[in-house]
Amino acid sequence: MIHAYDESYVHDAMCILGEAFEYAQNTCDIALSDFYAMLFVSHVGKQFEKGNPKYVAGRTGAELVLELLSECGLVHHEKKREVFYDYAEAYWCGWILAYYQWYSGMTFKQLSYYITVTDLINLYSSLHEASVHKFTDVMEKRISRQPHRSKLQKYRLLQGYTQKELAEQTGVALRMIQQYEQGAKDIKKASAITVYALANRLHCSMEDLLE
Incomplete structure (x- = not known):
């Protein structure tokens, strides 16, 4: 499997996205599902999923959130990060999502087809103390249970197009x-x-569409 970027950045990326999810929910009062949706349509999210060092290692999670909000036209003054243990699941959601995005090489938008923030929260109690490999196994099973679709159809649905x-x-x-x-x-x-033409419109490589 081809990973999204160099493995040396993974630990930092996981910590940054974990903090970003926690900061978005706890300090900025943004629903995690909304923050996730903003992430996968934004320039910030695209730079993160490609492993741009500026995004996966060069800033804090709070800085990532503030840049994302600015990109989306939402003004938020920087606030001191508040840490509550009740929000540990928010941190874990971002943390494990960053790992699997790197591991699978999928974009965040592609991942959202297989797992939602609600799904992640529901998995928190059983998996937050397990190894990342356990989460990988869970994801592989979820993906394998999806109805068979051609790659063209999968990418079309991810982009929200009808035929x-x-x-x-x-x-x-x-x-x-x-x-x-x-x-x-x-x-x-x-x-x-x-x-x-198809790959260009679906924001994937030509090879991605070949069965």
Whole structure:
């Protein structure tokens, strides 16, 4: 498996995102589900998931939150981080999410397809003292239980497009998209320009779409 970035940054990244989740909920009164959604559509989140050292090692979780809020047009004055043990699950959610994002190489948006913040909170009591490998096993089982979908369909759904919308955005015929998703046509035999158009609109690599 290809990880998202160099392993030397993982520990710092986990601590930063853990603190960010805790700071967002505890100090800024932002629901974790809302913060997660902001994370995976933002420039900040994209830099973090690529392992940009400025984001995964060069700042605190509070600084990450404040930059994210600023990017989203929300003004928040910096406040002293308040730590309450009742919010330990918020820290763990960010901490373990950072680990699995690095481990899997998925984007945060892709991960949100398989696990929500509510799911993470529900797993806290049974997994927060377990090794990260236990969480990895849980995630692999969750992913394997998902209904079989072609890679094209998975990426399309992650971006929120209907088949018709994707056809209109890419210029690829609707019937062709349907056939690729159903397996009636092999996307590996599609022209490079077709796969490129789809990958470009779905914000993934061309290789990501090949079965």
